[in-house]
Amino acid sequence: MDTAESRRPTLSRDLTGDELKRWYWLKDELIEFARSIGVRTTGSKDTVVDRLAATLDGVHFHEPERKRPSNSTQLSGPLTASTLIPVGQRCSQVVRGWFTDQLDESFSFDATMRAFFANTDGTQTLKDALDHYRKTRGQDSKDIDPQFEYNRFTRAWHESNPDGSRQELVAAWRYYRSLPVDQRGRI
Structure with missing residues (x-):
């Protein structure tokens, strides 16, 4: 086509x-x-x-509102389980370091954990975050946000092609992204 x-x-x-x-x-x-x-x-x-x-x-663009205050305090060491998470706390390397100490080096901020931090109101602690992490592991696969289009495509492709090779995946992705959005549903 x-x-x-x-x-x-x-x-x-x-x-x-x-x-x-x-x-x-x-x-x-x-x-x-x-x-x-x-x-x-x-x-x-x-x-x-x-x-x-x-x-x-040629129309005015309305800038999105900032989700976190630009002057929000960010956590720095040393951190403990009772450390309060300030409003606007980023998923920083300092916080990741605390999680890897509690869990292991494979810890990363997935969508569930990013959402937890984005929705804190200043009363949650790092223990609350750790409990949330443990509670949400092993659940069915989570939705992938639309801005991560390659990740969404990859998941769908692997579900449809469980024995497919990486080379086939890359070729399918290149073809998919070469199409206009309104023609992609026909794949």
Whole structure:
């Protein structure tokens, strides 16, 4: 399916916001394009896309509200189980270090733990976070947020192709991302 309609365009001011959103772009590509046309590059990939789309369409972009105060206090060592988690605490290397001491080196902040930290109100402790971590292990696979499109694709591909090779996965991903969003459901 290599029609003019299915070939990804070049990033340029000639695109409309809708056409920009039809295609898969690497964040690095978007940032380079945004810089070249004087558009802010901070925020998530989705925010950069929305900001670029608004600019291309000549409409005002309403910046998303910050989720955490910019002046929030961040934890630093030494940490204990009774340490209170401040509002706006990031999933930092300091906090990860405390978790690896409690668990093992394989600990990482998954979506469940990032959500826990994002929703703290200043009354939870690191023990509460550790209990939450232990309680949520071994459950069915969790949803993968939309901004992690490659991870979502990989999970779905492996479910459909349990004996598939890495090379086949990469080829399928390249084909998938070469299609406009409105044609991907036909795969």
